[in-house]
Every structure is written in C-alpha cells, then in structure tokens.
Amino acid sequence: MTDLSDLQASFEHAFGSRPTFVVRAPGRVNLIGEHTDYNDGFVFPAAIDYDVRIAGRPRDDGEVRLWSALFGRRARFMLGSGRRSRRGGWSNYVRGVGVILASEGYPLRGMDAVVTGTVPLSSGLSSSAALEVASCLAYEVAGDFSIEPKRRALLCQRAEREYVGVQCGIMDQFISSLGRADHALMIDTRSLDYRPVPLPSSGVSIVIGNTNKPRGLVDSAYNERRAQCEEGVALLQDALPGIRALRDVAPSDLERHAAELDPVVLRRCRHVVLENERVLDSVRALEAGDLDRFGLLMNESHDSLRDDYEVSCAELDAMVEAARGVEGVYGSRMTGAGFGGCTVSLVADSAVEEFQSAVGAEYRRRTGREATFYVCRASAGAERLL
Numbered sequence: 561m562t563d564l565s566d567l568q569a570s571f572e573h574a575f576g577s578r579p580t581f582v583v584r585a586p587g588r589v590n591l592i593g594e595h596t597d598y599n600d601g602f603v604f605p606a607a608i609d610y611d612v613r614i615a616g617r618p619r620d621d622g623e624v625r626l627w628s629a630l631f632g633r634r635a636r637f638m639l640g641s642g643r644r645s646r647r648g649g650w651s652n653y654v655r656g657v658g659v660i661l662a663s664e665g666y667p668l669r670g671m672d673a674v675v676t677g678t679v680p681l682s683s684g685l686s687s688s689a690a691l692e693v694a695s696c697l698a699y700e701v702a703g704d705f706s707i708e709p710k711r712r713a714l715l716c717q718r719a720e721r722e723y724v725g726v727q728c729g730i731m732d733q734f735i736s737s738l739g740r741a742d743h744a745l746m747i748d749t750r751s752l753d754y755r756p757v758p759l760p761s762s763g764v765s766i767v768i769g770n771t772n773k774p775r776g777l778v779d780s781a782y783n784e785r786r787a788q789c790e791e792g793v794a795l796l797q798d799a800l801p802g803i804r805a806l807r808d809v810a811p812s813d814l815e816r817h818a819a820e821l822d823p824v825v826l827r828r829c830r831h832v833v834l835e836n837e838r839v840l841d842s843v844r845a846l847e848a849g850d851l852d853r854f855g856l857l858m859n860e861s862h863d864s865l866r867d868d869y870e871v872s873c874a875e876l877d878a879m880v881e882a883a884r885g886v887e888g889v890y891g892s893r894m895t896g897a898g899f900g901g902c903t904v905s906l907v908a909d910s911a912v913e914e915f916q917s918a919v920g921a922e923y924r925r926r927t928g929r930e931a932t933f934y935v936c937r938a939s940a941g942a943e944r945l946l
C-alpha cells in the first residue's frame with residue numbers, strides 16, 4: 561500500500577483524522593563494496609524504488625502512537641522513555657531514533673503515525689535503515705525542525721548501533737537519506753564525501769533477486785566479522801604504524817605481512833582490501849561505459865565474499881551461479897550483509913525476461929525455494945511527500 565490516498569485513508573481509519581504530513585525513505589541495493597563501510601572504505605549503493613512511508617500528525621502530549629499497516633499492530637510510547645518493547649520489534653526503530661534525537665536536544669513532539677512500506681523485510685535491502693530514516697524525517701516534520709541529510713544518516717546509524725545493537729556501518733542510512741534518482745553514490749565512508757554516478761539510462765537493468773531465505777544469525781556474524789577486521793588492523797599496526805583502518809592498507813602491504821596474521825583474519829582483511837580497490841575500479845568502469853568490466857568486478861566481489869569473507873550461503877551462491885549462466889548477464893553478486901537475502905545482477909534489457917524465468921527455475925531446482933525478482937530504478941533519498 562504505497563498510494564498516498566490509501567495511506568491517508570489508513571491514517572483516518574486508525575486515528576480518526578487526516579494526517580498533516582507523509583514522508584518516505586527508500587531501501588537500497590549495494591552494487592559493489594560489501595563489508596567495507598565499517599573499515600572506513602568505499603561503497604557504491606543506489607536507493608531503490610521500494611520504500612517506507614509514514615503518515616503522521618503531531619500531538620501535544622509527548623506521546624507517539626503508531627499503527628503498522630504492514631503488521632496490523634499498534635505500539636505507543638512516551639518520548640524520552642528509552643525502554644525497548646519486547647513485542648514491538650518494528651516500533652523499536654522508531655523509538656530508537658527518538659531516543660537519539662532527544663539526547664541531542666532536538667525539540668521533539670509526539671505524533672500519531674501510520675507506518676507502511678514496500679521494502680521486502682529481512683532480505684538485505686535495508687528495510688530497517690529505511691524505517692529509521694523515515695522516522696527521523698517524521699520527527700523533523702512533526703517537531704518543525706530539520707536535520708542536514710548526512711547528519712540524519714549518522715544519527716540513524718547511532719540508533720541502530722546503540723539501540724538495536726548491530727554495529728553497522730554508515731552505508732544504509734546514508735543512501736536512504738541522500739540517494740539520488742537514476743544514480744548510484746560512490747561514498748567514501750571515512751570522509752563521507754560522495755559522488756553521484758549516473759546509471760545507464762537504457763540498455764541494461766539492475767535486477768534484484770530475493771532468495772527468500774531469511775537472513776539468519778546475521779547480527780552476531782556481522783559483529784564477529786567487524787571484530788576480525790579490527791584484530792587485523794591491530795596486528796598490522798606494528799609493521800604499518802600509519803594505518804587506522806583496513807582502508808589504509810594497500811594489497812601489497814597485506815601480502816608482505818600475511819604471515820603475521822591468523823589465516824582467517826588474513827582472509828577477512830584480504831576481502832576488504834581488495835573490495836575497496838574493486839569499488840574504485842568499478843566506478844571508473846561505469847563512467848567509461850565499460851559494463852563488461854563492471855560485471856567482472858561484481859563477480860569477483862561475490863567470490864571474495866563467498867570464499868574469503870564467508871558471508872554467502874548456499875541459496876545466494878545458487879542464485880548467483882544460475883544468473884551467470886544466462887546470456888546477457890554482465891555480472892551477479894550477493895548484496896548487503898549476506899547469510900541470505902538478495903543478489904544483484906546487471907542484465908541487458910533484452911535478457912531481463914529470460915533472466916527471471918531461467919534463474920527462477922534453476923534456483924527452484926537447486927534449492928526447492930521460490931525466488932522473487934525486482935527490476936529496480938534508482939530513486940531519490942528521504943523526502944516529504946505531503
């Protein structure tokens with residue numbers, strides 16, 4: 561239910577009046593640059609035309625009353641109360657953002673709000689970042705203040721880290737807040753400088769394939785990978801005193817000091833160091849119109865995530881392999897944190913239909929699961945619609 565009038569009607573039904581505002585924030589697909597953002601590295605995501613929408617109306621009593629049109633559930637809390645709800649998983653994102661904004665002194669007001677969305681859940685397309693960023697914008701509109709988009713992304717990231725407990729990087733909240741229609745953003749996650757890069761307007765499509773394997777154990781494995789990267793940096797710092805993060809390590813440096821690292825930590829570091837190179841390389845390739853090269857780098861990224869970083873899974877591998885067997889596919893890889901979720905493929909427009917039927921059938925044959933495909937357009941970042 562994304563139609564504005566449906567959302568307004570849903571608000572009226574839940575709260576008995578008209579909403580005074582509607583905001584949206586998109587999910588994302590990362591084209592390349594996976595597990596690099598918490599290593600101060602480079603990422604290359606696009607916001608997608610699947611989003612979270614919040615219709616709201618300010619209240620004067622400091623209470624937030626929520627209705628999730630997706631889950632058919634209510635939640636309510638007082639601003640300033642940091643308590644997490646055990647039952648209302650989705651509402652914790654809205655609470656968490658409120659807690660962070662309050663701690664920063666923003667003049668929050670309570671609100672009635674209907675939350676809905678089209679970002680597939682638990683599928684690695686950042687529905688939670690979209691909910692955080694949409695919540696932040698809803699608080700801004702309700703409280704009549706505004707936050708600069710980069711700062712909004714950082715505050716939402718803090719909510720995820722401090723309130724939800726995932727030690728995530730900045731990519732998801734950043735692209736949801738700053739995405740640009742028809743562009744991917746090359747983001748330097750250390751400086752937060754970014755460059756919008758136009759996506760080809762015709763000839764090729766970005767096709768997301770959902771394995772419909774919910775991401776399992778992702779939070780603990782994610783935090784573990786992060787710790788392994790930090791361990792690598794700590795060990796390498798003896799030999800390379802100037803480094804602060806894996807971002808600062810050149811592939812040749814890593815090879816030279818490989819023997820000083822535990823073999824698992826070495827593989828984790830190798831993925832990150834080479835993935836950073838691949839992002840820079842792939843941006844150059846896209847800007848030069850070299851889709852073959854771009855696709856090759858996507859393939860290398862997946863293989864590295866599978867073998868060195870070990871965050872893929874049988875379903876993602878099966879889908880990627882099936883995709884690579886289709887004529888007209890430039891490249892295919894898992895996208896997002898991994899352990900289930902989605903793949904992203906660059907596919908010639910003329911092959912998109914064949915892609916969906918061939919990959920769907922092969923994926924079903926190999927895993928017994930049904931795939932879902934989304935041919936997506938890069939969309940704008942968070943915005944007020946009403």
Ligand code: GLA
Binds near residue numbers: 596597598686
């Ligand atoms: C999740 C995190 C991001 C990023 C990706 C992996 O989506 O939220 O910060 O680390 O995983 O690239």
